[in-house]
Amino acid sequence: MDRVIEQKKWNSKRLMTIGGVVTIVALVAGSIFFTSGKSKLNVEVERITINEVKRAPFQEFIPVNGIVMPITTIYLDAVEGGRVEKLFVEDGTDMKAGQPILKLSNTDLELSLANEETTVFNVLTQMQISHDNARQNTISKLNQTAEVESTLKEAERVYNLDKGLYEKKAIGLQEYQKAVNDYQYALRRRKLTAQIMSQDTVSTRQSDQQSKESYQHMKSTLELMRKKVGDLTVRAPVDGQLTSLDAEVGQNKTKGQRLGQIDVLSGYKVRVDIDEHYITRVFNGLMGDFMLGDKTYKLKIKKVFTQVTNGRFQVDMQFIGNMPKDIRRGQSLQIRLALSDETQALLVPKGGFYQQTGGNWIFKLSEDGKTAYRTDIQLGRQNPDYYEVMQGLKPGDRVVTSGYENYGDMQELVLKK
Known part of the structure; x- marks a missing residue:
């Protein structure tokens, strides 16, 4: 008798198929879930x-670096060139105004001074001679004037006397006419002498004036030459400390060459380097501060140098209020430069x-x-x-x-x- 064979509903093949589909669905769902979220x-x-x-x-600020500098620095340049003959002081010396620092020698300049002095003395001598000659000439003309005045008086006396005698018929016409002619000649001579004296006075005055002006000009030139020779001795222009002295005995210095500098130590300023990015936002009056020890000190910009070098420009800042006692020239400071108010x-x-x-x-x-x-x-x-x-x-x-x-x-x- 035949037996009906019952087929299995969940065989292994079907289970594997269903498992694969479920896995694929799960992967797709997971992908959608994770890609759609954060x-x-x-x-x-x-x-x-x-x-x-x-x-x-x-407060908007930028950190900048500053270098402490003397509040005033005066540079010493060679006004005249020459050879270093003598050094009176050494670098770092505290100087007083007018104190000599070094002496240069310049033979050509000193020779020019000697020639100029000789020329001035010759001109002065010539002026004295000319002045003496003019005075002698004036005296001579004054004598002539006195003589003319005396002659006029005598001619006037004879004229008046002969005029009375002629009116009384005591003398003839010929004698009277001679007295008239002599008197008129004396009058003309006096007038001519007066004109000559006036012209001589004007001429003498002009000559003296020209001589004086010429002498003053040459004297000024001589003083200038003496000053140039005097400038061969370099002196401190103000009280301060001599720094950066660059001179040795026997060394030649050309005109205008830097010899050193005088630092005025009455106070200090801070030279600050700033990136050119901030050049439009930096101006006089901006404030900054820095820490030294356990204290904060304030600074203010007093001068802006707008020239940009290697992408940076500089400003000078002055101390506001107290200044650190132990601060020194060349010291570096870390400064906070404020660009806005707080x-x-x-x-x-x-x-x-x-x-x-x-x-x-x-x-x-x-x-x-x-x-x-x-x-x-x-x-x-x-x-x-x-x-x-x-x-x-x-x-x-x-x-x-x-x-x-x-x-x-x-x-x-x-x-x-």
Whole structure:
């Protein structure tokens, strides 16, 4: 008798087929689930830096380096060239105004001075001779004038006498006419003599004036020459310390060559180098400060040098209030130069996050502190310590400020302790 063979409903082949389909479906579902959600990354808290966003006083400033310099420096240049004949002092000596520093010798200049002195003395002698001759000439003309006056008086006396005698018919016409002629001649001669004396006086005065002017000019030239020879002895122009003396006995110095400098030690200033990026924001009156020991000292810009060299420009800053007692020329100072007034602002500490985000977003922690998610922000001003937050964060928010190099395009960080 035939027996009906019952087929198995769940054979191994069917089970394997169903298992494969389920696996494929699970993989597709998992892929869809994970790609449609946020990408996450586990991060250990000890490996990152977390800071709190806070509202606090903010001032935009830049760190700059300054060098302490004397408040006034006077450079010593060779007014005249020559050979160094003698050094009176050494470098670093405290000088008084007018005190000699070194002496140069210049034979040509000294010879020119001797020739100029000889010329001036010759001119002076010639002027004296000319003056004596003019005086003798004047005396001679005065004698002539006196003689003419005497002759006129005598001719006038004879004329008056003969006129009376002629009117009385005591003398003839011929004798009377001679007296008239003599008197008129004497009058003309006196007038001519007066004109000559007047012209002589004017001529003598002009000659004396010209001689004096010529002598004064030559005397001025002589004084200038003497000054040039005197400049061969280099002297301190003011009280101060002699520094950077560059001269040795026997060394030749050309005209205008730098010999050294005098530093006026009545006070100090600070010469500061600044990146040219800030040249439009730096002006007279900006304040800065620095720490020396346990005290803070203030500085103010008093002069801006707008010339840019190797991407940097310089400013001079003066001390405001007390100046450090132990400060020395050439000392370096680390200065905070303020570019704005102090205001209240929302601040986030600086960190490596900025290099990857450009300040456009940041990882902000959730309230429970277990995760940090990407948040868009906008930053404004900055100083070496903080960024100013314009929007995207509020006081009390906690953010990850360390570098994001290893996070790629992650949207969320899972913080593991």
